[in-house]
Amino acid sequence: MRRVAITGMGMLSPIGNSRQAVAAALSGGVSGIRAMPEWAAVGDLKSHVAGLVSPFDPHQIPRTCRRTMGRLSLMAALAARQAVDDGALDPETLTSPNTGVIMGSTMGSVEVLDHFFGQFHAQHGINGLEGTMFMKVMGHTVSANVANLLGTRGQLLGLSSACASSTQAVGLACQMIQHGLGDVIICGGADEVQPTSVAVFDVLGAASRRYNHSPTSTPRPFDLQRDGVVLGEGAAVLILEEMDRARRRGARIHGEVLGYATNCDSSHMTQPGADLIEACMRQALVSAGIQPRDLHYINAHATGTTLGDAAEAAAIRALVGDAVPVSATKGYTGHLQGACGAMEAILCLMMMQDGVLQPTLNLEQVDPQCAGLAHLLKPLACRASLALSSNFAFGGVNASLVLAGG
Amino acid sequence: MADQQIIDKVNAIMIRDFEVAPALLAPEARLKEDLGLDSLDGVDMVVAAEREFAVRIDEEQARSIRTLQELYDCVTRSPPAPGSDANPEGH
Numbered sequence: 001m002r003r004v005a006i007t008g009m010g011m012l013s014p015i016g017n018s019r020q021a022v023a024a025a026l027s028g029g030v031s032g033i034r035a036m037p038e039w040a041a042v043g044d045l046k047s048h049v050a051g052l053v054s055p056f057d058p059h060q061i062p063r064t065c066r067r068t069m070g071r072l073s074l075m076a077a078l079a080a081r082q083a084v085d086d087g088a089l090d091p092e093t094l095t096s097p098n099t100g101v102i103m104g105s106t107m108g109s110v111e112v113l114d115h116f117f118g119q120f121h122a123q124h125g126i127n128g129l130e131g132t133m134f135m136k137v138m139g140h141t142v143s144a145n146v147a148n149l150l151g152t153r154g155q156l157l158g159l160s161s162a163c164a165s166s167t168q169a170v171g172l173a174c175q176m177i178q179h180g181l182g183d184v185i186i187c188g189g190a191d192e193v194q195p196t197s198v199a200v201f202d203v204l205g206a207a208s209r210r211y212n213h214s215p216t217s218t219p220r221p222f223d224l225q226r227d228g229v230v231l232g233e234g235a236a237v238l239i240l241e242e243m244d245r246a247r248r249r250g251a252r253i254h255g256e257v258l259g260y261a262t263n264c265d266s267s268h269m270t271q272p273g274a275d276l277i278e279a280c281m282r283q284a285l286v287s288a289g290i291q292p293r294d295l296h297y298i299n300a301h302a303t304g305t306t307l308g309d310a311a312e313a314a315a316i317r318a319l320v321g322d323a324v325p326v327s328a329t330k331g332y333t334g335h336l337q338g339a340c341g342a343m344e345a346i347l348c349l350m351m352m353q354d355g356v357l358q359p360t361l362n363l364e365q366v367d368p369q370c371a372g373l374a375h376l377l378k379p380l381a382c383r384a385s386l387a388l389s390s391n392f393a394f395g396g397v398n399a400s401l402v403l404a405g406g
Numbered sequence: 407m408a409d410q411q412i413i414d415k416v417n418a419i420m421i422r423d424f425e426v427a428p429a430l431l432a433p434e435a436r437l438k439e440d441l442g443l444d445s446l447d448g449v450d451m452v453v454a455a456e457r458e459f460a461v462r463i464d465e466e467q468a469r470s471i472r473t474l475q476e477l478y479d480c481v482t483r484s485p486p487a488p489g490s491d492a493n494p495e496g497h
Contacts (some may be wrong), residue, residue, distance in 0.1 A: 067450070
């Protein structure tokens with residue numbers, strides 16, 4: 001089976017819009033979460049915190065590409081361009097039939113959907129609706145807009161599995177290259193934050209509410225005082241490339257996707273189950289050809305919810321006990337939804353390259369239900385080269401990536 | 407004949423929404439060949455003009471617009487949008 005190199009990375013996130021900025025935030029223990037007092041005007045919405053991407057200039061993107069982009073696609077386009085530059089992909093590679101794009105998002109632009117329905121219902125008609133609107137809200141808006149900007153001509157796939165979208169995008173891209181169904185795949189995910197996106201979690205009582213006045217204290221993955229998800233926005237893009245090809249052209253190789261697995265816990269739409277999370281992790285490790293205790297680091301999905309963190313902790317406990325360092329980088333970024341899988345894969349690669357595993361921000365007192373793991377409470381300098389990164393989503397979707405780096 | 411106010415506002419839309427260089431905004435400029443607008447832009451241009459002038463532009467007429475002058479004239483001729491207070495002659 002062919003090997004899969006990671007030759008490019010790009011990101012826009014609440015903790016920075018470049019690798020350098022993100023690395024500085026991680027090592028400085030800087031949270032990307034801020035208060036959203038304007039959300040107090042949204043009736044009954046109780047969570048008023050979010051992770052927002054700092055201002056960027058959309059005019060970096062040509063108008064004819066930009067006109068069909070909602071905010072999530074704008075962020076994805078800029079992250080994709082970063083990744084392509086980082087990977088030094090030439091025009092010939094971008095236009096090759098063997099180069100594809102697989103991007104994930106929870107849905108299309110929530111901001112534009114809000115606008116569409118607001119206008120539609122106000123007049124019960126379609127007058128005044130722009131022709132470019134659909135391209136901003138369609139299910140594969142992120143993939144299509146990234147491909148349009150980069151000028152790719154190979155396969156185009158849009159993946160949508162909420163919080164596992166980009167994990168599945170990277171995993172599928174890996175499998176396709178492994179099996180010869182592509183040589184280079186630009187993959188990742190993006191999502192934006194609007195009050196209506198937070199409402200999804202708020203109505204379920206799964207959004208953080210107690211830290212509206214101390215936003216950097218939340219989310220609190222695995223902590224006894226955790227109270228839910230803090231939504232974030234962003235985009236993260238990886239260039240996956242067949243290893244021999246990458247070596248032949250002298251590409252800088254950030255790491256390798258060794259394995260991937262995904263499964264579905266169909267017993268409940270929203271309640272995570274430890275057994276199938278563990279099964280997914282084990283299956284990913286089998287596909288990578290390594291044993292659980294070979295791992296040097298586990299990046300947990302851990303969004304800061306009561307049930308989700310406990311279930312994941314139980315799965316990791318069963319998998320490796322306290323033998324492998326574990327942290328959840330959502331403490332820094334918040335939950336980037338459809339972008340979190342790709343972003344966390346990038347963070348794993350960065351930490352392995354930098355030789356320092358970063359702790360879970362805001363984890364001060366480990367919840368007994370989440371105990372028995374080697375939780376990172378402070379930075380750990382070490383030579384780590386094998387990481388497991390998992391994400392879970394509504395619909396019972398579990399997805400795990402095994403990454404090599406360092 | 408379109409009045410100067412309409413010309414100025416249409417030109418402002420061209421600059422703001424379609425990022426056309428002001429120097430290109432001659433009445434005889436062709437929307438596609440000279441200003442770089444395509445079919446997708448054409449739809450949004452009509453929406454922007456309807457919103458700006460509170461008029462309703464006929465689809466057939468919109469499709470026949472080739473130059474900026476034809477766009478100015480089309481806006482001038484178009485009836486007010488239902489429910490708007492616009493005066494079709496005076497705009």
